Amino acid sequence: MNTPYTFDHNAFAGPLRSAYAHLGDGEESGDVVRVAGRLMLMRTQGKLAFATLRDSSGEIQLFALAAVTEGFEGFAKLHLGDWVGVSGEVVRTKRGELSVKVGTWVRLAEAQHNFGDKWAGISDFDLRYRHREADLWANPASRDSLVRRSQVVRSLRERCWAANFTEVETPMLNAIATGAAARPFRTFHHALDSELFLRIAPELWLKRLVVGGFERVFELGRVFRNEGLSPRHNPEFTMLELYAAYWNYLDMMSFTEELVAGVAQDVLGTTEVQYQGRPFSFAAPWPRRTMAELTSAAVGEEVSVHTSRARLVELLSAREVDVPDSWGPGRCLAELFEVTCEDSLWDPVFVTDFPVEVSPLARRREDDPELTERFESYAAGRELSNGFSELIDPVDQRARFEEQARLAAAGDDEAMTIDEDYIKALEWGLPPTAGLGVGVDRLSMLIADESNIREVIAFPTLKPRRD
């Protein structure tokens, strides 16, 4: 294919539209511009041709005339999907469409494959996700959702920077996968002759940086969890984790609601959003409710981490949840909360006071050691963030890890393993610290009004083709 290696262009569709909004029907501006992009439509009419050019800023019409356009015949035979560069005068046609009147043009790349129906686009999910490049230019909505995601990521970063958090990067390849309850991906390093795991969370590394004197750190990056796929789960997803020395979970809740409301403001220009046809508001402050309080209201009787395990098991059984012997009252309460409350938490809310049993890295409440200073925020029926005052006591941390190890031995393949290096880090001294994790894909779904996580991931995980 004989095409140029560069094209100097000096104008974009969107800005041209606003800059020449004043141009009257049939008027010629006298200004010559160079634009480039992909041909989306072509309407030939004898010695005239009209084409729609799309670039990253929008679309503009190309107007070619046999009498004016060099190589007019070739222009009229360009394919939909071809990339072209054009030099020509900015004019408005008699019918009122702002156009670049093509003087000279060059094909920058040929589209050898046909694309979607120009009206219906591409709707086959398999094709859309496996060939996202075609989806992106056939379906503007696909592009919009990924742009929204990009804006969310940018806003999160800028707001963390603005709050004096230092962005860091921690290992994705780890000898042990810890920091969350999840099955890891396993891999192997040949030179080290060692099995390694893809990280399920950066949590413990980040707190070690706090031990080392980074008082405010954050990491925005990918984590990997070897779990099922669903419209809300991708095996690799992006998490924002941040840690602030001298804060507790109350401080972190305040930061969280301001952060998320700020992102909505940055990206959408408002904190009032419409999700799947239903409105809610990200505006701070968000209500704060304890897990016991919400669960009690849902089951119609007072329950807490101090309720007898037998009663909690009864309540769970009535909701068709089988309770393994290894679950204590705390795990039972958390489970009861999930089945009775989670889906109904539409407006943003903080759920607090998680049982210590399900929070192996969180600090105990001073007034009730069975509970932790932990919160999760929910919106649109889904968990959006998770945060807590960090457990800083190495003795307690060891005990928590050992309890996890017991669960693992009992067959829980998501239980954490003991991390001696982390305990040693705590022995060096972790100051009072609060941490936060935000699911960036989930947040992007809310901001982009998408119900499927794959719409906010450029190349979601798919089953490999076995032809």
Add this chain to the structure above:
RNA sequence: GCGCCGGUAGCUCAAUUGGCAGAGCAUUUGACUCUUAAUCAACAGGUUCCGGGUUCAAGUCCCGGCCGGCGCACCA
């Protein structure tokens, strides 16, 4: 992993009870000096996801497999 639904031309979709596999767009050819999903005419385009089976006859019915969507489970 389990259940339900789906897979037909490059794309979007039809095809009655099991009875000759079609249309629009795209591609190719032609007409057309202001189009807007331009219009008009013509040509071409198929392993009906793959493999078996039932039948005179299978896109359609049955079995197995592949891929996807949704739900469940797991989780964020």
